[in-house]
Amino acid sequence: MIRKLPRRSVVFVGGGLTAALAARQMKNSGIDVLVLERGGDLAGSAAATLPNQRDELRWGVHNSLVQNWANETYTLRHAVGEHALPVRRMEAFLPGEGMGGAANHWNGQTWRWAEYDPALRTRLESRYGKAAIPRDMTVQDWGIGYAEMEPYHDLFERLFGIAGQAGNIGGQIVEGGNPFEAPRTRDFPQKPLEMLESGRIFQAAAQSLGYKPFPLPAANSPRAYTNPDGAKLAPCQYCGHCERFFCEANAKASPAVLLYPMLQKQRDFEIRLHSQVTGIDYDRHAKRVTGVRFIDLQTAQEWEQPADVVVLSGFTMTNTRLLLASGIGRPYDPKSGKGVVGKNFCYQVMSSVPVFFKDRWINPFMASGASQMVVDEFNGDNFDHAGLGFFGGGYIYSNVTNGRPINSRLLPAGTPRWGSAWKQANADWYPHAFNVAVHGSNYPHRENHLDLDPTYRDAYGMPLLRMTFNFRENDHRMSEYVTNKAAGIARAMGATTVGTPQPRRGDFDARLYQTTHTTGGTIMGAEPATSVVSPHLQHWDAQNLFVVGASVYTHNAGYNPTGPLAALALRLGDDLVRYARQPRML
Amino acid sequence: MSNKDNAPPARRIFLSRVGGASGAALALPALFGGLAPAPAGAQGAAAGAVAPQPASYLSLGPQEAACVEALVDAMCPADALTPGGVDCGLHVFIDRQLAGAWGRGDRLYRQGPWQPGKPQHGYQSPLTPEDHFKAGIAALRRETQKRTGKPIEQLDAARIDTLLQEVAADQWDDPRFALGAWFNDAFYPLFVQACFADPMYGGNRDKVFWRSVGFPGLPALHARNVVEFRGRAFPGAASPQSIDDFS
Numbered sequence: 001m002i003r004k005l006p007r008r009s010v011v012f013v014g015g016g017l018t019a020a021l022a023a024r025q026m027k028n029s030g031i032d033v034l035v036l037e038r039g040g041d042l043a044g045s046a047a048a049t050l051p052n053q054r055d056e057l058r059w060g061v062h063n064s065l066v067q068n069w070a071n072e073t074y075t076l077r078h079a080v081g082e083h084a085l086p087v088r089r090m091e092a093f094l095p096g097e098g099m100g101g102a103a104n105h106w107n108g109q110t111w112r113w114a115e116y117d118p119a120l121r122t123r124l125e126s127r128y129g130k131a132a133i134p135r136d137m138t139v140q141d142w143g144i145g146y147a148e149m150e151p152y153h154d155l156f157e158r159l160f161g162i163a164g165q166a167g168n169i170g171g172q173i174v175e176g177g178n179p180f181e182a183p184r185t186r187d188f189p190q191k192p193l194e195m196l197e198s199g200r201i202f203q204a205a206a207q208s209l210g211y212k213p214f215p216l217p218a219a220n221s222p223r224a225y226t227n228p229d230g231a232k233l234a235p236c237q238y239c240g241h242c243e244r245f246f247c248e249a250n251a252k253a254s255p256a257v258l259l260y261p262m263l264q265k266q267r268d269f270e271i272r273l274h275s276q277v278t279g280i281d282y283d284r285h286a287k288r289v290t291g292v293r294f295i296d297l298q299t300a301q302e303w304e305q306p307a308d309v310v311v312l313s314g315f316t317m318t319n320t321r322l323l324l325a326s327g328i329g330r331p332y333d334p335k336s337g338k339g340v341v342g343k344n345f346c347y348q349v350m351s352s353v354p355v356f357f358k359d360r361w362i363n364p365f366m367a368s369g370a371s372q373m374v375v376d377e378f379n380g381d382n383f384d385h386a387g388l389g390f391f392g393g394g395y396i397y398s399n400v401t402n403g404r405p406i407n408s409r410l411l412p413a414g415t416p417r418w419g420s421a422w423k424q425a426n427a428d429w430y431p432h433a434f435n436v437a438v439h440g441s442n443y444p445h446r447e448n449h450l451d452l453d454p455t456y457r458d459a460y461g462m463p464l465l466r467m468t469f470n471f472r473e474n475d476h477r478m479s480e481y482v483t484n485k486a487a488g489i490a491r492a493m494g495a496t497t498v499g500t501p502q503p504r505r506g507d508f509d510a511r512l513y514q515t516t517h518t519t520g521g522t523i524m525g526a527e528p529a530t531s532v533v534s535p536h537l538q539h540w541d542a543q544n545l546f547v548v549g550a551s552v553y554t555h556n557a558g559y560n561p562t563g564p565l566a567a568l569a570l571r572l573g574d575d576l577v578r579y580a581r582q583p584r585m586l
Numbered sequence: 587m588s589n590k591d592n593a594p595p596a597r598r599i600f601l602s603r604v605g606g607a608s609g610a611a612l613a614l615p616a617l618f619g620g621l622a623p624a625p626a627g628a629q630g631a632a633a634g635a636v637a638p639q640p641a642s643y644l645s646l647g648p649q650e651a652a653c654v655e656a657l658v659d660a661m662c663p664a665d666a667l668t669p670g671g672v673d674c675g676l677h678v679f680i681d682r683q684l685a686g687a688w689g690r691g692d693r694l695y696r697q698g699p700w701q702p703g704k705p706q707h708g709y710q711s712p713l714t715p716e717d718h719f720k721a722g723i724a725a726l727r728r729e730t731q732k733r734t735g736k737p738i739e740q741l742d743a744a745r746i747d748t749l750l751q752e753v754a755a756d757q758w759d760d761p762r763f764a765l766g767a768w769f770n771d772a773f774y775p776l777f778v779q780a781c782f783a784d785p786m787y788g789g790n791r792d793k794v795f796w797r798s799v800g801f802p803g804l805p806a807l808h809a810r811n812v813v814e815f816r817g818r819a820f821p822g823a824a825s826p827q828s829i830d831d832f833s
Contacts, residue, residue: 054805056783063693068693069693078704078706085710087695088710089695091708200816200817236809238805239808360817363815363820366806366815395624406783409749409782418662418774419747420667420748427667456697509706519631535811547742
């Protein structure tokens with residue numbers, strides 16, 4: 001039988017990156033904060049300590065840090081009218097669990113998006129004309145500009161010790177950085193990681209073609225670092241066990257290392273682990289939420305947690321599902337185009353070109369999660385799309401993050417898949433190959449959306465979230481074009497062999513990993529009719545409900561989504577303090 | 587493989603074959619201790635001394651085991667790079683995975699209703715991975731017997747290699763069982779993992795596959811190496827260390 005807890009001021013649903021950043025801004029405000037997290041604390045666990053951290057099978061193949069699919073997965077159909085089935089073992093993206101969430105097992109690639117990204121529709125219309133944007137491509141402006149986000153980007157970079165080379169400081173282009181980057185007020189807090197051999201090769205080839213390569217901004221600390229809160233990072237060991245792994249060296253910036261320990265020392269902060277939120281209590285007449293319900297997974301006790309303010313700070317899928325399951329807001333209907341919750345669901349469009357070097361040692365096992373060299377010439381709207389037949393693009397980079405031998409062995413096309421020839425090819429090429437990769441955008445399509453599955457439920461009885469998603473013509477054309485540019489760089493490398501370019505083709509395949517960058521579902525915007533939350537992330541239909549994370553993005557750019565969502569989370573923290581002092585639509 | 591007659595493969599009940607040095611004392615991994623690699627075993631004088639085999643199968647029955655051993659020996663023949671598949675422990679890895687959490691459906695969404703999906707939906711069978719694996723082994727044995735007149739474990743490695751290529755190309759599929767998808771999506775990944783996972787899982791015995799490609803393994807503390815050996819051969823790759831070496 002459900003029991004009721006004492007009222008709390010601000011309750012966060014999901015103990016990952018965004019809750020920790022927002023709570024950090026609320027420190028010393030006297031506002032009581034409770035974070036509910038379904039997972040546990042990984043510090044000191046097998047995942048976080050040598051020697052077991054270096055176990056590719058356990059963490060890299062069986063994905064033991066990732067959401068337990070037995071409890072909750074997502075159903076998939078490629079189009080409305082198809083029957084959705086549960087992805088019983090999801091490989092495509094890897095949501096986290098536990099204090100810190102997916103930001104404990106990320107690669108550390110940290111971007112500011114392009115200056116025009118928050119106002120993408122305005123940008124595309126003004127450059128190409130209204131008629132140029134396909135009717136199916138539901139790009140929208142965010143209702144907020146980069147200038148408002150800039151100070152929060154700067155703060156996040158300092159909190160997480162981001163290592164990089166600035167390309168644009170106050171409008172001045174700086175050599176060695178990204179000439180396309182949005183203007184920043186100052187440089188990164190740390191100089192870049194060491195360049196790998198693959199980075200050197202990439203840099204030389206890119207420069208020979210007139211491009212401007214730069215180091216990928218990294219949350220893997222190159223050296224000992226102390227952040228503004230006094231939290232510390234140790235130097236990265238380039239161990240090649242980054243994405244999917246918890247950093248045992250405390251070198252990968254994460255909420256578990258930099259934020260939660262600091263927060264747990266605060267008087268007004270509490271994180272309650274093993275707490276699975278199953279619904280938000282909503283008074284639709286008053287247009288207010290009154291609290292949340294959760295199950296204590298240790299005791300099986302269900303609790304009603306009253307709250308003055310509720311913040312959804314979970315993964316993209318979690319935020320969207322909770323709104324839908326709790327009946328808050330108008331669900332999106334792709335047939336009519338009406339409604340908003342579940343709309344603009346996006347992912348990432350990745351591709352690659354393998355390169356092989358008989359006489360150069362790539363040593364992929366010595367790498368960090370973000371130690372790549374990048375060019376941005378073919379990302380977003382950084383290049384003229386007139387006449388190309390698509391929008392968007394991606395960054396192109398020397399993709400070496402690890403050399404874990406089960407999954408990271410590149411072999412030339414035509415190599416047998418077993419036998420002595422296979423073994424010999426592995427011996428010949430393992431330390432001598434890498435991928436030139438494209439990290440491509442995925443712009444929204446009117447049919448790509450999220451809703452509740454009518455058939456399947458999770459372990460707690462809640463309906464699973466259903467993905468109606470596929471790659472569309474825009475994605476395939478973009479991928480062909482930018483992969484071709486990547487192939488051009490590959491061919492300028494002096495490689496022994498350049499493999500066949502592999503642009504993204506065909507249907508979305510849940511068996512193929514392509515980043516954990518799902519976005520949308522609870523989009524932000526200036527107009528209630530076309531968004532779920534306001535530019536201050538406040539729910540249009542429940543003033544005391546906020547939503548933060550990549551679920552608020554109206555599109556997914558050709559960049560990793562972590563940077564802007566971190567900036568938005570810090571800004572939300574400031575907004576929550578303002579709201580608590582004077583509740584109103586901000 | 588001397589057992590060419592029709593007797594049931596009783597000898598397969600025990601995993602008695604140890605490659606390289608023979609009769610090595612059972613060396614249990616130290617559960618406690620510092621980070622220094624464990625000392626070499628008493629019989630370790632021979633080059634490539636390998637850890638001894640555990641005594642029994644935990645999942646596979648005798649005919650299943652005979653089939654798996656034949657497959658891994660065919661897919662990993664003894665050559666200059668590694669011993670044969672059984673001598674590398676590949677069959678042990680597979681058996682332990684089937685008997686363990688993964689084989690029994692850990693982290694797999696197993697609620698109904700059940701329907702065949704598109705390939706992009708991934709695994710949709712109500713069977714656990716262990717049972718699904720065994721269904722495939724049974725189908726492969728049946729089909730091999732039908733097509734060749736012999737049990738698969740009595741065919742020579744070259745013949746098995748050829749038939750696996752046909753299987754992998756979906757040429758042995760029938761309406762009741764897609765052997766091609768089973769081989770490519772269930773058997774083959776286990777084979778690769780058996781070769782390249784940490785040896786503590788039973789395969790990759792003595793880190794032989796890591797050594798063959800130049801993966802140094804643990805401790806993977808490369809802050810200096812990434813500068814000192816940028817663009818150069820890394821000496822540590824010649825003597826890889828695994829988790830047991832640091833336990």
